[in-house]
Amino acid sequence: MNGLRILRIGPVASVQDMGRPGLLGQGISQGGAADTLALAEGAALLRQNPGLAALEMGGMGGEFEATGPLRIALTGAPMAAALEGAALAWNASHRMEAGQRLTIGAARAGVYGYLHLGGGIATEPVLGARAVHLMAGLGRAAEAGDLLPAGSDNSDETGLLLAAEERFNGGELRIVESFQSPLFPEAVRTRFAATAFSRGSRANRMGVEMVSDGAGFSADGQLNILSEVILPGDVQMTGDGKPFVLLRECQTTGGYPRIGTVLPCDLPKVAQAQAGASLRFRWISLEEGLEIQAAFGKSLKGLPAACCPLVRDPAAVRDLLSYQLISGAVSADADPFAKGEST
Amino acid sequence: MDRQDTAAYPLVRRAGLSGILVSFGGSLNEASNRAALAYRTAVETLKLEGVVETMASLASVFVRFEPSILPHGRLEAALRDLLAEQDWLQAPLPGGRRFWRVPTVYGTDLAPQLAEAADAAGMSEAQAIDSLSAARVRVLTIGFAPGQPYLGSLGQEWDLPRQTELTPMVPRGALVQAICQFVLFSNPAPTGWRHVGQTGFTLFQAGADQPFALRPGDEMQFEPVSKPELLKLCEADPLRGGAEAREIGA
Numbered sequence: 001m002n003g004l005r006i007l008r009i010g011p012v013a014s015v016q017d018m019g020r021p022g023l024l025g026q027g028i029s030q031g032g033a034a035d036t037l038a039l040a041e042g043a044a045l046l047r048q049n050p051g052l053a054a055l056e057m058g059g060m061g062g063e064f065e066a067t068g069p070l071r072i073a074l075t076g077a078p079m080a081a082a083l084e085g086a087a088l089a090w091n092a093s094h095r096m097e098a099g100q101r102l103t104i105g106a107a108r109a110g111v112y113g114y115l116h117l118g119g120g121i122a123t124e125p126v127l128g129a130r131a132v133h134l135m136a137g138l139g140r141a142a143e144a145g146d147l148l149p150a151g152s153d154n155s156d157e158t159g160l161l162l163a164a165e166e167r168f169n170g171g172e173l174r175i176v177e178s179f180q181s182p183l184f185p186e187a188v189r190t191r192f193a194a195t196a197f198s199r200g201s202r203a204n205r206m207g208v209e210m211v212s213d214g215a216g217f218s219a220d221g222q223l224n225i226l227s228e229v230i231l232p233g234d235v236q237m238t239g240d241g242k243p244f245v246l247l248r249e250c251q252t253t254g255g256y257p258r259i260g261t262v263l264p265c266d267l268p269k270v271a272q273a274q275a276g277a278s279l280r281f282r283w284i285s286l287e288e289g290l291e292i293q294a295a296f297g298k299s300l301k302g303l304p305a306a307c308c309p310l311v312r313d314p315a316a317v318r319d320l321l322s323y324q325l326i327s328g329a330v331s332a333d334a335d336p337f338a339k340g341e342s343t
Numbered sequence: 344m345d346r347q348d349t350a351a352y353p354l355v356r357r358a359g360l361s362g363i364l365v366s367f368g369g370s371l372n373e374a375s376n377r378a379a380l381a382y383r384t385a386v387e388t389l390k391l392e393g394v395v396e397t398m399a400s401l402a403s404v405f406v407r408f409e410p411s412i413l414p415h416g417r418l419e420a421a422l423r424d425l426l427a428e429q430d431w432l433q434a435p436l437p438g439g440r441r442f443w444r445v446p447t448v449y450g451t452d453l454a455p456q457l458a459e460a461a462d463a464a465g466m467s468e469a470q471a472i473d474s475l476s477a478a479r480v481r482v483l484t485i486g487f488a489p490g491q492p493y494l495g496s497l498g499q500e501w502d503l504p505r506q507t508e509l510t511p512m513v514p515r516g517a518l519v520q521a522i523c524q525f526v527l528f529s530n531p532a533p534t535g536w537r538h539v540g541q542t543g544f545t546l547f548q549a550g551a552d553q554p555f556a557l558r559p560g561d562e563m564q565f566e567p568v569s570k571p572e573l574l575k576l577c578e579a580d581p582l583r584g585g586a587e588a589r590e591i592g593a
Binding site: 234 | 362386401488505509529589
């Protein structure tokens with residue numbers, strides 16, 4: 001079977017797809033890619049189904065060898081990538097021949113980069129999906145020596161480029177009220193939206209800590225409310241009133257109160273914020289939220305048509321690759337997880 | 344505001360962008376838990392187009408749906424109609440329930456927060472073990488992690504708040520306590536509850552024919568054993584750590 005052999009890999013890389021909806025009642029959250037937009041972008045670049053699995057790489061990539069001819073695409077947090085030493089454009093699709101080596105370095109912005117294979121990564125599904133769910137104990141992180149098997153590939157088109165939606169440097173998160181919002185006094189909710197946050201040091205695929213100056217954000221009866229369903233995007237206040245934005249691999253229920261729910265389409269921005277990135281919350285109505293989310297769904301459908309041929313003009317290429325390392329030798333020194341920031 | 348007065352319930356509220364939560368009570372209560380289990384089954388039976396999944400928690404039913412197919416107003420109306428059909432607080436427990444007896448080490452280095460919990464409940468450690476091990480508790484809901492039960496209810500003396508700081512990690516099979524309930528952990532995880540007991544019970548096996556050991560409505564009792572006894576039981580029975588189940592008679 002064609003595939004990519006992992007020669008070297010960062011500590012928080014795992015195979016991800018859109019996850020496992022339908023198991024909430026058994027205590028398993030949907031999980032799946034932290035940045036689902038990146039999955040859709042990779043699928044558009046390879047002209048395939050966005051439900052196919054890709055390798056998610058937190059903070060840094062690795063080194064890979066093709067066991068046969070393959071198509072690949074690179075999306076999500078931009079990382080320095082090179083094929084046999086020659087720089088590769090990010091957010092683009094490329095071809096690899098048997099025996100060729102791909103190196104992917106540290107994220108220049110954002111957190112999670114994605115390596116897609118033509119035909120998808122065809123690991124064995126568990127409970128209906130290939131997504132590794134560490135919290136649930138489904139699968140494990142990728143390791144050196146693993147083979148990422150490619151599924152059957154129905155296209156041979158490569159050399160496409162897609163402009164990535166900016167989501168790698170924090171920004172504004174749109175949030176709707178949820179059933180526990182009224183537990184927080186109006187003044188606390190107002191102050192929440194007026195506060196400048198930065199991403200804290202504790203962040204992983206389950207959730208991301210938000211830190212700010214000044215008082216915490218406490219609900220009435222903070223520690224004694226009944227455990228209730230948790231949704232990805234919920235902003236949970238721990239006992240000391242510190243917000244965590246919960247992501248798709250969060251637990252399914254919890255008793256810490258949640259002030260509101262970030263729109264699904266803004267979650268890639270949460271997951272991709274590096275430690276220290278500036279973030280703010282803006283309250284919006286349910287109606288606005290539904291409109292924004294619907295528009296996002298529509299924009300996903302437009303991704304395949306937005307792919308354009310990778311420009312070969314050297315001047316343009318230099319511009320496109322302006323952040324790439326000119327030697328093609330990839331540095332992994334800037335690994336944001338090396339300082340224990342991943343948990 | 345979550346009121347404790349029962350007059351406010353059942354409550355139909357919005358959960359995030361595409362969820363509805365139907366709650367039968369704001370505090371732990373046998374009747375509202377039974378109502379939630381029965382109402383969830385009834386919602387599933389409606390097979391509404393646009394409903395993605397449902398889940399019962401301690402006293403609520405969550406319905407996730409696709410608003411472009413099933414608008415909020417239409418789903419809310421359907422859920423209210425279903426609420427009006429019967430007195431859900433009188434609904435019976437699900438069938439096919441089992442009673443599990445689970446060997447448990449209380450305290451020691453395996454479960455280091457027993458003393459702290461006993462103290463908070465105003466008991467000696469020995470009294471706390473007697474009290475906790477005598478309780479026959481029910482699986483109120485499965486949640487937080489795969490196959491992981493919330494178990495209740497314990498007496499009011501165990502209405503202890505969660506800790507303000509998380510315990511960084513408890514192991515698989517940990518029995519933790521807060522707010523008149525136990526949780527038995529299916530995987531190592533951080534928790535705000537106190538780690539009072541340790542079992543060798545495996546709640547979830549991804550590859551098995553029956554991946555989930557427990558069902559809502561099952562009953563459990565955590566019987567005290569010494570640390571050497573538990574280790575021996577786990578060696579003989581790595582999957583259940585000596586736990587035994589029998590059907591609860593119909």
